Amino acid sequence: MAKPVIELRDVWKTYKMGDTNIDALRGMSLKIYEGEFVAIMGPSGSGKSTTMNMIGCLDVPTKGHIFLDSQDVSHMTESTLARIRGRKVGFIFQQFNLISAFNAKENVMLPMMFQDIPREEQSEKAEALLEMVGMLKRMAHKPSELSGGEQQRIAIARALANDPQMILADEPTGNLDSKTGNEILALIKKLNEVDGKTIVLVTHDKGLAQKYAKRIVQIKDGQII
Amino acid sequence: MIGEIFRIVWNYIRKRRTRSLLTIIGILIGISAVVTLIALGQGLTNAVDYQFSKLGSNRITISPAGSTGMPMSKTTAQLTEKDADTVKKVSGVEFAMGLYVSSKPVSFGNEVKQIPIGGMDVNVETLKYAGQTGLYEIEKGRNFKPGDKYKIVIGSKVATDAFSRRIKVGDMLTINNTQFQVIGIQKSGGTGIMDIIIRMPKDALRELDGKTDQVSMINAIVKEGADIVKTSDRIEEALRNERNEKKGEESFTVQTTRSLINSFLSIIAVIQGLLVGIAGISLLVGAVGIMNTMYTSVLERTRDIGVMKSIGAKNHDILLIFIIEAGLLGLIGGAIGVLFGAIASTLISAVASYYLKADILRISISPFLIFGPLLFSFVIGALSGLFPAVQASKMKPVDSLRYE
Ligand SMILES: Nc1ncnc2c1ncn2[C@@H]1O[C@H](COP(=O)(O)OP(=O)(O)O)[C@@H](O)[C@H]1O
Ligand SMILES: [Mg+2]
Numbered sequence: 001m002a003k004p005v006i007e008l009r010d011v012w013k014t015y016k017m018g019d020t021n022i023d024a025l026r027g028m029s030l031k032i033y034e035g036e037f038v039a040i041m042g043p044s045g046s047g048k049s050t051t052m053n054m055i056g057c058l059d060v061p062t063k064g065h066i067f068l069d070s071q072d073v074s075h076m077t078e079s080t081l082a083r084i085r086g087r088k089v090g091f092i093f094q095q096f097n098l099i100s101a102f103n104a105k106e107n108v109m110l111p112m113m114f115q116d117i118p119r120e121e122q123s124e125k126a127e128a129l130l131e132m133v134g135m136l137k138r139m140a141h142k143p144s145e146l147s148g149g150e151q152q153r154i155a156i157a158r159a160l161a162n163d164p165q166m167i168l169a170d171e172p173t174g175n176l177d178s179k180t181g182n183e184i185l186a187l188i189k190k191l192n193e194v195d196g197k198t199i200v201l202v203t204h205d206k207g208l209a210q211k212y213a214k215r216i217v218q219i220k221d222g223q224i225i
Numbered sequence: 226m227i228g229e230i231f232r233i234v235w236n237y238i239r240k241r242r243t244r245s246l247l248t249i250i251g252i253l254i255g256i257s258a259v260v261t262l263i264a265l266g267q268g269l270t271n272a273v274d275y276q277f278s279k280l281g282s283n284r285i286t287i288s289p290a291g292s293t294g295m296p297m298s299k300t301t302a303q304l305t306e307k308d309a310d311t312v313k314k315v316s317g318v319e320f321a322m323g324l325y326v327s328s329k330p331v332s333f334g335n336e337v338k339q340i341p342i343g344g345m346d347v348n349v350e351t352l353k354y355a356g357q358t359g360l361y362e363i364e365k366g367r368n369f370k371p372g373d374k375y376k377i378v379i380g381s382k383v384a385t386d387a388f389s390r391r392i393k394v395g396d397m398l399t400i401n402n403t404q405f406q407v408i409g410i411q412k413s414g415g416t417g418i419m420d421i422i423i424r425m426p427k428d429a430l431r432e433l434d435g436k437t438d439q440v441s442m443i444n445a446i447v448k449e450g451a452d453i454v455k456t457s458d459r460i461e462e463a464l465r466n467e468r469n470e471k472k473g474e475e476s477f478t479v480q481t482t483r484s485l486i487n488s489f490l491s492i493i494a495v496i497q498g499l500l501v502g503i504a505g506i507s508l509l510v511g512a513v514g515i516m517n518t519m520y521t522s523v524l525e526r527t528r529d530i531g532v533m534k535s536i537g538a539k540n541h542d543i544l545l546i547f548i549i550e551a552g553l554l555g556l557i558g559g560a561i562g563v564l565f566g567a568i569a570s571t572l573i574s575a576v577a578s579y580y581l582k583a584d585i586l587r588i589s590i591s592p593f594l595i596f597g598p599l600l601f602s603f604v605i606g607a608l609s610g611l612f613p614a615v616q617a618s619k620m621k622p623v624d625s626l627r628y629e
Contacts, residue, residue, distance in 0.1 A: 053623050056535070058534075058535055058622045058623055058626075059621070059622070059623045078539075078540055079539045079540060079541070082534060082537055082538060082539040082540070083537065083539070085534075085535060085536070085537050086536060086537020086538075087537070090536075091535045091536065093532075093626070097528065097531075097532045097626075099529050099532065099533075100240070100529075101236045101237050101239075101240035101529075102233075102236050106232075106236065110233075110533070110536060111536040111537050113226075113229035113232075113233070114226075114229075114533070114536065114537040114538045114539070114542060115537060116226055116229075119228075158536065161536075162537070
């Protein structure tokens with residue numbers, strides 16, 4: 001645990017909503033090291049998702065710095081950030097966010113399409129990942145034909161498509177029953193333990209956080225407490 | 226990447242089948258109309274061309290520059306018998322004759338009228354070729370024969386309208402104090418010019434006029450099998466040399482029936498242009514339809530856009546997805562439109578030739594008429610999708626992911 005994979009240094013994020021400014025993050029500082037499984041907890045509106053967006057290079061801070069692999073990414077252009085996201089980060093969302101026009105396999109291939117990976121390789125990789133999450137039989141199904149748990153498994157496969165070092169899961173079990181939620185988190189934990197992926201998990205559920213994560217970070221009003 | 230984008234786009238077009246279809250129909254109608262009208266116009270042009278060429282377009286007219294081809298119009302430049310001889314010797318020319326026209330006071334009974342008089346040679350050769358032009362047919366009486374001198378053939382309007390009394394074959398007219406006998410009345414028709422003039426042997430007209438060897442125009446007939454355009458070029462060159470004139474500054478003009486056809490065809494082209502322009506408006510409506518569909522799609526897919534960006538799509542990937550989707554909608558509409566247009570124009574020409582018992586339309590669908598509209602419809606589609614696509618590509622990923 002020499003250098004952090006990601007470091008937030010005194011990060012502020014202010015959203016303008018008409019005349020009023022909302023400070024979603026107020027001087028947030030956080031280091032996450034390679035191979036960690038960190039759970040972020042906090043009340044609704046405390047800035048958990050905003051923190052995730054900063055870690056995942058989906059947005060840039062209003063103030064402060066973000067270092068990814070020791071590289072300052074806080075002022076990079078959108079297309080540079082897009083390339084970083086595509087290669088280094090895998091997102092898992094509460095609403096699964098599969099593309100409804102595509103079937104399961106195409107959804108898993110999508111991140112590879114944006115990285116210009118040869119068609120053959122995309123196809124093999126997608127099938128291997130679907131196999132790994134237990135969804136190979138469902139590869140030709142559209143998201144609307146699948147249950148929430150099945151969709152989330154496919155979303156996990158998609159997050160792994162470009163072999164990112166980091167998986168960011170924002171309340172991945174929020175729309176699932178507790179049994180399915182446990183299965184999904186067990187799968188994510190396996191990624192951490194077997195494949196050594198760095199995991200950042202946002203959850204409301206203290207029980208789940210303690211059961212799966214190695215470290216818990218508490219957030220309140222845009223700061224770590 | 227572009228291949229991948231086509232795959233992504235194709236999924237979306239299939240997903241929204243009904244809406245895609247309606248959007249496609251919008252373009253389809255415009256392209257079918259345009260293709261049909263162009264094919265019909267082209268068919269009409271082909272048919273006119275064909276009919277004219279069958280008609281034996283073998284006549285060349287040389288007149289002084291600035292004159293409209295009307296024998297009696299006034300110009301400073303003049304042609305002479307020497308020019309007519311020059312034309313006669315040009316290769317490809319079967320025969321040429323100089324016509325001399327001069328306006329004279331003509332008296333009949335106690336009335337005097339100014340009437341244009343055309344003088345022509347009345348030797349065997351000229352009469353034979355004059356007969357071939359079909360311009361000198363006789364209604365009553367007879368035409369000239371070699372040796373005629375103080376005889377005239379009058380136009381049908383001259384016979385009926387010029388004087389209060391109708392002129393009959395055998396009547397005597399006085400022109401410049403010389404008596405002329407009417408031997409024939411010309412059949413009316415053609416451009417109408419022959420109806421209002423009096424024809425007499427050139428020798429007699431020159432006697433009245435005292436003028437030397439001026440001619441008003443030269444008519445030439447092209448040899449069978451000779452290229453009329455090339456022959457007329459050669460005539461132009463020969464006259465230029467003989468008269469010592471520079472190219473582009475000629476004091477004469479050489480006209481062929483071909484140039485007549487061309488002016489006719491250019492009228493067809495203008496009408497066709499107008500119709501295609503009107504059909505083009507329906508294409509505009511189709512383009513607005515695509516734009517509308519794309520704006521709706523961008524809104525509907527806000528979350529998809531956020532997701533794609535979160536998994537590595539760059540702004541220009543998103544831009545391309547929407548532009549290509551719009552272009553593809555246009556292209557599909559265009560492809561079906563070209564097909565419909567080809568079928569429609571072929572049917573119309575078949576029906577027309579069945580009822581009119583003539584090939585008035587000779588339809589041929591050229592590669593240009595297939596690939597032109599295809600390219601055009603793709604470009605129209607892509608352009609219509611441009612603004613929605615720019616809007617989509619500029620969405621911030623965090624905002625689109627929060628969009629419900
Ligand atoms: N894109 C945005 N535009 C405007 N306000 C936002 C945006 N994202 C988050 N916020 C606001 O910032 C605060 C923190 O939001 P968020 O990070 O989503 O909280 P959490 O995930 O902990 O519930 C909230 O008040 C939220 O309304
Ligand atoms: Mg949240």
